[in-house]
Amino acid sequence: MHEPKKVAEAFLIESGADFQAARVLFRNGCYARATYLAQQTVEKALKAALALRSIFTTDHSLSPLFSALYAAAFPEMERLVAAVQALERLGARARFPLYHRDDLAIWIPSRELGKRESASALTHCEFVYQNVRSYLVETEGLASFLEEA
Numbered sequence: 001m002h003e004p005k006k007v008a009e010a011f012l013i014e015s016g017a018d019f020q021a022a023r024v025l026f027r028n029g030c031y032a033r034a035t036y037l038a039q040q041t042v043e044k045a046l047k048a049a050l051a052l053r054s055i056f057t058t059d060h061s062l063s064p065l066f067s068a069l070y071a072a073a074f075p076e077m078e079r080l081v082a083a084v085q086a087l088e089r090l091g092a093r094a095r096f097p098l099y100h101r102d103d104l105a106i107w108i109p110s111r112e113l114g115k116r117e118s119a120s121a122l123t124h125c126e127f128v129y130q131n132v133r134s135y136l137v138e139t140e141g142l143a144s145f146l147e148e149a
Helices: 004-027 030-051 062-074 075-092 115-139
Strands: none
Touching: 004 030, 004 115, 030 062, 030 075, 030 115, 062 075, 062 115, 075 115
């Protein structure tokens, strides 16, 4: 297994790449994909933080664990968790068609998720990403290779 700090840096780098891509996609009207990458940005940022505690998981719902481990580090933890949970709920809905219920129309993310939902997702994403990234870089000494525009 690689050193936890190196794994955390890898997750932070990919989180930053997802964040940048989400913003580009949003500006170009690809709202479902921007929403999905907003969720991925946050998931990878939290996985970076968890990796520093030697926790490596493939789970997508990370808000309870992150909150339990980092409550003292973030004064705005309640707001962070609310933003993360909003994005966790959108995860699969932004990525896959949902078709398992005959009594409902097929959910097609590219048709159903619009500018308003995507803008909200990006607002949540930016708040979480900036807070977690700042903590990881400034407090934990992680390298961040992507500078924000």
